[in-house]
Each structure stands twice: as structure tokens, then as C-alpha cells.
Amino acid sequence: MMIRKLAIGVLALAFCACMTVGEDFAVGNVSHITVGKTTKKDVQSMFGEPWRTGLEDGEQTWTYGYYKYNLVGASQTRDLVIRYDKSGTVRSYSFNSTYPDDVQ
DSSP states (O other): OHHHHHHHHHHHHHHHOEEEEEOOOOGGGGGGOOTTTOBHHHHHHHHOSOSEEEEETTEEEEEEEEEEEESSSOOEEEEEEEEEOTTSBEEEEEEEEOOGGGOO
């Protein structure tokens, strides 16, 4: 009887198990980014500190990401990658999401 309860408990946890990585961000502000005009300061004002920073072709990138993984069922993810030119102005950006409300 105890083993059966334990097995049911483990299965219940497995079905509920999920993992969240990154930090949610203001998706509504993505449309306010203007290539060649928006600066790092503007981006920081709209989204806060980036979750991750890096380099692409020698120029700085900022990533805002929110990834919600489920052991069972669909995972939900969204990320915004912003690429800057040498002057700190947005050179390009990409936004991807699996959240139905984010699709425009």
C-alpha cells in the first residue's frame, strides 16, 4: 500500500514538473524598438537589464528571454535578441515566441 502511494505521488510530481529559466519582459514594448534610432539606454528603460549579453560579428548583443519548460505538455518560450552597432544603437533585433497572445 505504501509503495502504491509513493508511486502515485511520484507520478503526480512528474506531471506537474516544470522549469522556468530567464526573466519575463515587457513584450508590448518590442514594437517600440526602431532600428538605427533606439539606443541601449532606451532598451534598458523599456526592458530592464538583459538576461544575457554576448557578441555577434564583434558587436554587442543583449538577450531577454523567458523559457517555461514542462515535463509533460507544451513548453512556452519567448526571447528578444537585440544587436547593437558600435555607437550603441540598435542594428537589428529578433523576437520569437510560442505564446499565442504574442503572435501579432
